Amino acid sequence: MTSLKLFLGFFLQFIFLLSVVNAQGLTVGFYSQTCPQAEAIVKNVTAQVMSVAPSLGAPLMRMHFHDCFVRGCDGSVLLNSSTNQAEKDAAPNLSLRGFQVIDRVKSALENACPGVVSCADILALVARDVVVALDGPSWEVETGRRDGSVSNITEALTNLLPPGSNITQLISGFQQKGLSVKDLVVLSGGHTVGTSHCSAFTNRLYNFTGNGDTDPSLDPNYIARLKIKCPQGDQNTLVEMDPGSFRTFDEDYFTLVNKRRGLFQSDAALLNNNETRAYVISQLSNSSSTFFTDFGVSMVNMGRVGVLTGTAGEIRKVCALVN
Numbered sequence: 379m380t381s382l383k384l385f386l387g388f389f390l391q392f393i394f395l396l397s398v399v400n401a402q403g404l405t406v407g408f409y410s411q412t413c414p415q416a417e418a419i420v421k422n423v424t425a426q427v428m429s430v431a432p433s434l435g436a437p438l439m440r441m442h443f444h445d446c447f448v449r450g451c452d453g454s455v456l457l458n459s460s461t462n463q464a465e466k467d468a469a470p471n472l473s474l475r476g477f478q479v480i481d482r483v484k485s486a487l488e489n490a491c492p493g494v495v496s497c498a499d500i501l502a503l504v505a506r507d508v509v510v511a512l513d514g515p516s517w518e519v520e521t522g523r524r525d526g527s528v529s530n531i532t533e534a535l536t537n538l539l540p541p542g543s544n545i546t547q548l549i550s551g552f553q554q555k556g557l558s559v560k561d562l563v564v565l566s567g568g569h570t571v572g573t574s575h576c577s578a579f580t581n582r583l584y585n586f587t588g589n590g591d592t593d594p595s596l597d598p599n600y601i602a603r604l605k606i607k608c609p610q611g612d613q614n615t616l617v618e619m620d621p622g623s624f625r626t627f628d629e630d631y632f633t634l635v636n637k638r639r640g641l642f643q644s645d646a647a648l649l650n651n652n653e654t655r656a657y658v659i660s661q662l663s664n665s666s667s668t669f670f671t672d673f674g675v676s677m678v679n680m681g682r683v684g685v686l687t688g689t690a691g692e693i694r695k696v697c698a699l700v701n
């Protein structure tokens with residue numbers, strides 16, 4: 379009888395472990411034994427930063443996306459160039475900001491638990507904590523990622539989708555990362571916060587097909603307003619992507635896209651596929667919007683892309699440098 383109980387105990391424990399550790403080897407609360415205060419430290423440092431520099435929230439969330447799409451979520455976006463040029467130096471990453479925040483979080487974690495928490499996990503945790511600070515949803519972040527040692531400018535250029543992407547390119551870019559059409563439309567909703575340089579969409583205002591024309595998929599009234607913000611040739615001015623609430627994480631993005639006011643061709647493209655268009659429309663009423671819950675689910679999906687776990691990779695001491 380005792381041995382049967384013992385066997386049942388082990389069996390149940392085994393089933394429990396199987397259910398919390400996912401196929402990629404990530405788990406919620408990975409540091410609960412090795413650094414129990416890890417998530418609280420990340421949250422505190424992020425909250426301090428957000429209280430004085432809320433504009434860093436959007437680029438910090440974007441940083442996790444840019445990490446995951448190049449070599450998986452392995453912290454490769456954080457590495458400095460050395461003998462070769464790193465991802466950081468690729469054009470789409472030149473507008474990332476907030477690397478010093480990641481360094482601050484890392485120092486606090488190294489003080490508390492040296493050599494335990496990976497830079498890749500810091501990016502995933504900070505992405506959640508900034509969304510919460512911007513009044514968006516919260517979700518449970520899976521952790522257990524380890525850091526890679528390779529970062530290559532060319533890989534960033536080929537894996538980060540340009541703002542001029544059409545729906546076929548977007549769907550296939552996400553599919554290559556194991557992400558669904560739903561993940562694409564939901565995660566595009568990340569554009570509810572932050573700003574963009576004029577350079578990312580100026581072709582839609584002045585020279586769409588090379589004949590000095592405008593993009594017919596962009597609301598003409600909106601084009602007029604954008605032209606005032608971005609005179610021809612201006613590459614550097616920053617424009618709010620969700621005007622009026624660019625520092626609040628809300629459902630407005632889908633209303634904008636539906637009104638043909640998505641800033642990039644990649645935003646407008648979400649109206650060109652049955653599934654993505656249906657999702658945009660389903661989010662228009664605030665009362666029935668599922669965006670907040672969906673965003674957490676899709677961020678977890680994105681956080682699983684190409685991760686290094688177990689004994690692969692390393693735990694960097696400094697996020698910008700391989701050990």
Ligand code: HEM
Pocket residue numbers: 436437439440443473475539540541542543548565566568569571572573574575576578642644
């Ligand atoms: C679907 C393909 C996507 C494309 C083509 C795209 C493209 C861009 C571009 C061109 C910018 C403007 C950068 C600048 O000029 O400063 C931008 C900004 C931003 N993107 Fe995306 N993006 C995509 C998906 C995502 C995803 C999945 C997320 C996060 C879940 C995200 C989050 C952001 C945020 C928060 C900003 C504002 C950054 C800031 O304020 O500095 N984007 N994106």
